[in-house]
Amino acid sequence: MRKLKLIWDFRGPAALKTAQHHEIHLKEYIRMQNLDIEITGVETLSDMHSIAFLVMDESQMKPIRDALKPHRGQVYQNQ
Template sequence: MNKVLERKIKLIWDFKGPAAAKTAAHYDIHLQEYIANEELKYDITGHLDISDMHSITYMVVAEFEMIQARDDLKPHRGEVYEDE
């Protein structure tokens, strides 16, 4: 398989304001539901507090799934995901 098509893409949503952490944690639940419903290749999600007023939620998809997930979920940004 072409190496480019094997890439994992991290879709990211930014939440800002005093409720950012709670909103990010809650949105993570919805991303997990989406992964299960759509039977996506990877089951990788998470949320991270950047500061008291900025949190993110993310989901990792296979590159071939990215367009559909992007259109369905409207992430704020994305990047190539590197396994840690």
């Protein structure tokens, strides 16, 4: 099964802190919806751009995308 990474972009001087806070809410949503999602995270792309993300099976994507409205998505490459 293909995995997808849903991504929320945050920009500006508080981007990292905002992304870290957003990840807390993603984990709360996963727990409240009893979803089988184990991969979430935060990445810093530059001083002024950070992302929060979660990774799920492609079959789970549509209802999660519609509920959480990510900025973008991509096929997950296990690193």
